[in-house]
Amino acid sequence: MGGESPPRRIRADAERSTARILEAAEAVFAEDPAASLERIADAAGLARVTVHRRFASRTALLDALAEQLSQRYLLGLAEARVETAPPLVALHRLTEIVFDLKLGHRFAVQLSAALTPAVVDGLDLLFARLRDAGAITAADPAWCRQVYLALLHEVYDLPAGSPTLTSAGAGDEVEAKVNLLVRTAVGALGGSSDTTGVALDR
Structure with missing residues (x-):
């Protein structure tokens, strides 16, 4: 031994x-x-x-960074309980987790390789559940994912003093960005801001 x-x-x-x-x-x-x-x-x-x-090589190192972030995305999907939690609650929690990951992995989040098929499947499942629950009307989960990810980058880059961010409601900067992203994404995908607000107040 x-x-x-x-x-x-x-x-x-x-x-x-x-x-x-x-x-x-x-x-x-x-x-x-x-x-x-x-x-x-x-x-x-x-x-x-x-x-x-x-x-x-640099490529091997970049691949390792992408793989590391991919594993953290998968942990985030599990923590947000995208398969079982009320879908709007899961979306809100997942958004909190992703913003936290962006703070600590400013470079790696730009690597498309981090969005592995398993991560994509988890996101698509969440948007399918949002549709089935009537929270959104957009029928294609892949389209919903693309809209969400595009909005995520835009909201994350908003400066702290942005009027758009200030109007998102009370809370610190990160909380305001999370709320803004969830409400904007749900609205863009055919959902009701009233329903979103009720779900997020729980």
Whole structure:
């Protein structure tokens, strides 16, 4: 049994190094999307050979960032209970989670590869449930998803002092953005703002 300790320790060290590289890459790429692996190694405080050992190319590193965010999206879908919660409540909770992810992953959220088929299926299921519940009238979940994601980026980029954001209601900036996005998306997809307000007040 004693012979198993070194391999386990090596694996643990490798996992810590990988986590440091991904964290550094997220921060560095957010400032400079064209940054080199060498710069990321410096930011992570690791030898350059270590980064190249974990990720043979920028593409491999970008794929890892997308995969990491995809897993967090899936956790968010599960936490929002898109399959079982009242759909408007699930939409509101999911929007809170996604805004939180955007704050911590400003670069990775731009990677389309993070929207894996499993993530897309979860979003489409939520919009199908919203339609079935009568919260929206738009019939195509894929179209609903595209509208929601487009609005998400626009609302997220609103400056804090925007009149549009101020009119979204009380609460801090993030809460106001969440409420604005949910109400705007539901309205754009044929839903009632009155129904949305009732659901979100629960």
